[in-house]
Amino acid sequence: MGVYELAFTMRERVAGGAVVMELVGEIDILAEQTLGPRMEGVASRCRGELVLDLRAVTFLDASGVRLLLRVRARAARCGARLRVVRGGAMVSKVVRIAGVEAAFVWLEEFPPTVVGSVPA
Template structure:
């Protein structure tokens, strides 16, 4: 959470869209315990509704901690239980380092890129 001009602002957001036949979830900003508590239920709902591919895009993530890793693992579990496939677009070097150090990298199918949001996308 950030404080700017007398107002508290969330330091994260989540956008959903459908692109390339997959539900794409873009995580943006600081994915910490507050983000996990706020975004977790929305992400689990999307993962539970998904019958094909769910792609989580980490390219816009500026900070990731253990809570963010837990958020990804919860989404993975929900997706697998629903018979869908989860893929994750790699984030920046700091995000990749947290994933690697936490030892969860093998739990995910990693992508270096995914179709951009401009062409053929609709809100999820």
């Protein structure tokens, strides 16, 4: 019997004063079911800046979009400010086609460049 490897993961870290959830791989129905509770938990504990980084997402479907919206709703209920780092062209296209682009505050990079900032 072979070992099954998940096609997705999530890394959580603190950067630039924000809690960052970095999604990696294929964000589909299995990812939504597996990562959803964990991501909502992070969003519910965050009271400040929360960044969802989609740069390493290679696939996003309707279930993945639903996951993004769930995290957005949880963050809003708990007082966190959610921003999303844009993914690649395919991810952006799915978000645009789903009609939810305006639901998020988008960043082109993270952490954003700040004039006068001091490197860590």
